[in-house]
Amino acid sequence: MQIRIAEKADLDAIMEVYDRAREHMREAGNPNQWADGYPSRLMIAQDVLRGVQFVCEDEDGAVVGTFCLQAGPEKSYLKIEGEPWLNDVPYFVIHRFAAHESGEGVGGAMMDWICKAANNVRTDTHEDNAGMQALLESRGFKRCGTIHLADGSPRIGYHYARPDERTLDKGGILSWLPWRHTGLGR
Numbered sequence: 344m345q346i347r348i349a350e351k352a353d354l355d356a357i358m359e360v361y362d363r364a365r366e367h368m369r370e371a372g373n374p375n376q377w378a379d380g381y382p383s384r385l386m387i388a389q390d391v392l393r394g395v396q397f398v399c400e401d402e403d404g405a406v407v408g409t410f411c412l413q414a415g416p417e418k419s420y421l422k423i424e425g426e427p428w429l430n431d432v433p434y435f436v437i438h439r440f441a442a443h444e445s446g447e448g449v450g451g452a453m454m455d456w457i458c459k460a461a462n463n464v465r466t467d468t469h470e471d472n473a474g475m476q477a478l479l480e481s482r483g484f485k486r487c488g489t490i491h492l493a494d495g496s497p498r499i500g501y502h503y504a505r506p507d508e509r510t511l512d513k514g515g516i517l518s519w520l521p522w523r524h525t526g527l528g529r
């Protein structure tokens with residue numbers, strides 16, 4: 344499998360992956376995470392233009408997985424309830440992670456690539472998305488607290504930091520910053 348930055352020509356294949364992922368989530372008991380056609384074609388087209396949408400191709404060049412990987416900060420992650428993030432250093436964010444078929448190794452290949460490409464990564468997932476939770480935990484992501492999306496929906500926060508990154512600021516200046524647990528302007 345090969346992972347590369349998505350191009351405009353990939354848009355139909357990417358949307359097909361998302362259609363299949365929504366179907367699989369419903370079958371697996373997670374009907375609410377990507378309801379109402381999320382993510383939209385316009386959203387993905389914008390991610391492609393910004394250069395933050397990636398595709399995973401199989402050995403025949405077919406798009407079998409996709410995700411958005413962008414630099415933080417993520418507004419929804421400024422406040423976390425419960426367990427804090429592992430650190431407060433710059434991080435990347437994974438959004439809209441999907442594989443065409445589950446159990447084919449595509450998700451694992453994409454997650455391995457992300458963990459090699461970035462040493463500090465945050466993401467979130469729905470409480471009903473057991474498959475994504477298992478994948479994240481199998482790749483060393485730590486389950487942190489709860490974040491809330493712009494619409495107020497709760498999500499489980501996950502954080503991956505290479506072992507040398509986890510202790511960058513334990514007890515240092517960043518640990519006392521007032522927005523660490525409460526968010527900016529709150």
